Amino acid sequence: MKKVFVALVAGLLVGGSATSAPAEAATGGRHSYTGVIDGAEYRVETPADWNGTLVLFSHGYYPPDFPIQDILVANAEESEEWLLDHGYALAASMYQDDGVGYLVEDAIQDQLALLDWFEANLGRPHRTVVTGQSLGVAISTLLVERYPRRFDGLLTLCGAYDPLNTFNTALDVNFAVKTLLAAGEDIDLVGAADPVASRDAMVAAVDRARTTPQGQARLALAAAFGNVTGWYFSLQPKPTDPAGWIQQQVEWVKWAKVYGNGPVAFAGIAEVAGGNPLWNAGVDYARQLTRSSQHDAVRRAYRDAGLDLRADLATLAAAPRIAPRPGAVRYMYQYGVPVGRTPVPVLSLHTTGDGGASPDQERWYARQVRRAGDPGQLRQLYVERGGHCSFSAAEEVTALRALLAKVETGRWPETSPGRLNAAANGFDPHFHQVLDLGTFTKGVLPPGFTRYTPPTTPRPSR
Template sequence: MTALPPLRAWPRRTVAVPAALAAAVFLAGCAPVVTQPQAVAEAAPVATPCPKDLAPIARCLSGQDSAGAYYFIAMPQQWNGHLVLHAHGGPALGAPRMERAVEDLERWSIMVRAGYAWAGSTFRQGGVGVRAAAEDTERLRKIFVQQVARPQRTILHGQSWGASVAAKGAEMFQATAGGQRPYDAVLLTSGVLAGGTRSYDFRTDLRVVYQYLCNNHPRPTEAAYPLNIGLPRDAAMTQADLAARVNECLALNRPAAERTPEQQRKVKTIVDVIRIPASSIQGHMNWATFHYRDVVQHRTGGASPFGNRGVQYKGSPDDAALNAAVLRYRADPAAVARFAQDTDLGGRIPVPVLTVKGVEDPTAFVELDAAFKATMEQGGSAARLVQTFTQHHTHSYLSDPTYPALMSALLRWVDEGVKPTPEGIAAQCPAFEAQFGKGCAFLPAYLPAALNTRVADRDRP
């Protein structure tokens, strides 16, 4: 294997002006409209102990921005001059916590170990608010530039749900007052990239099929409500409560061999119809319950943007019985429009975009990337998109050498105009294993099928 060249130290250039500008950019429909930002003073970040694994090689800073989001910054001692601006996945519900930013840095320490500065925001609010999260990410970029250092290149990195935040941010923020683009390129990893109005359809399907099989969420003795709202506003259910109900019906907390034949049949029906592994059922049920409530109550005015009218479910022991009995819901047109304005993408990104996803990702289906490609084509940005796929079956993290290999290819595209290919990235990745360990698993010939081959089409407003 070929050893990597030593990382270049990049001179740190601090900016004397202590105030950062807060972003105030919105979109009308899908077209980016840039408004003049208002000047807001930002407190300087403070020196903070780095996570244990990074302490020998980096210095860290943290703070809370003017909108209430916490953030964490790591500067490697041998800085290569580039910034990775991170948009985290999830999203979490509830108030932001500094611990979240620390956890993100620990997960993505590979970026710092590879020589990149790293900055991540908790976002100012919990829940499924994509535009707000993109604004918080841009605000952190300005804090970094104004008060820490001026990077040579800034790569906007979005992971999972955060990939939609990064893609949306790249559409929203395309020019600063000085005429320079805020982001030089975008890296989207394990992304949820079909927009909110399509990416979550399968969770609606899961919710109604689960209820058909289990009839305990809600129970017959409880007040009925439309399943596509997640939960009523005042429901006191917790994740532990929901897990107890799911295990009551499916026994997911037990090995498959210890489930009753009836429980095994029901689990298999969900796996075959919804096309998710049994290990993912609980997580997706959480999302279809608590995150759906967040969307309906806080994003779409009390109406649901989720529906399943027109879906023909397949894969059960008796599809005719399932389709005849499963509950059906119509997505509210106004709610769909509001949710689309916040979460759907227009495909108009003016800088290089590189994506990666494991073909067996149990959380963000690989077919979502086919939908994203179509969006980029429709938005006129197809020439600025390269998609890669790996044989990993995980979602939250693929492998250490995967990400430096992608970053190297992306920066060469930016700096030299050499557009990468999946074949080239696959060939270059093993060189990074010498420094970061084994883990390259690119599948350069892989192309995902259309999203509707995985998640059934439905009637839409």
């Protein structure tokens, strides 16, 4: 999955940070600042008439070879447009290393350094809301938990709150593909001498398998270990036929789990964490399947393909397993797994068909909040749509307004789907555009707020 980012360079000396003078551009009363703080590029946008609120945006995980052309300061460009038109200031760091790879530790410091820069050079915000998409949600959540006095609210979009869970479930998907569809091939999931070659061999195995009923059934099994849905294209209706469902599951497996979060990602995480932090030693895949939201689809696919599901589960059970390095696991808990504290109001937004960051992460996070935080500080919203982070600006701004109402009054406003859809319908059609990451096209869709109960995540880290 690809997003576009602009590389912009500058900076200035703030609190001892290694920076150079920022580049500044002004248009119609607005100002745009770009620069570099301690090696991390940033972008700041201020409106003609600032209302005192700063929105600090945390981008998600970008694998190597990701096309980076612009630093996003909002999940959707139409959201950026609306927020600036209505007086909000926006800021985002690209993080170290051009924003590529698992950079949670660096990202936390880079976002704090940018917030310091903003306060020193542009003024202290009346309120600061931190938001993030995908893995950026883990970054934003850790910022709020660890630096609560710096923030007033948290808005999460398509959240991967638990990165250790995210990559462990990706390991499960990759393990099933390798074991059942690429047996005997020279593929290393972790510790690979050539992770790109391993990734490419896995992608080729997926492409071969998707052409036969037997291969499709095994891909459906692999997808089930990550609660991966069969709704990949956000501009298309939810598939109702089993064949169409599996083919869209395959898109998620290929692009999100193997290409994006497979051997290349595992190698990068190991480099940052000081060793491999991922494991499937001790995992019972038969049990994992019974817990998956996709178990019925798997059983149907195996039955239609004439395959023995128990035999494939036995093959997985007998295959050599992967163990982690304990110090690397500790690193992931330190820089990646929130505990659920809620010192500020938190509002989440997730699509029901997301197979990149399954909505099961929302259920996991709500459980952490019940253990360590205040459930009254958390409100979770869902949009009935396929795709990852496939929200319109109308939906994002409607969610932000609900969060700000809680921040300002101490009470949540009415957030029923009907009320939220009515509020979002008040926006012009331009703000109802949704990006389909499967086709890289945009289309206008009606608001999709809905009631939804996410499944249980198969690999919780806490």
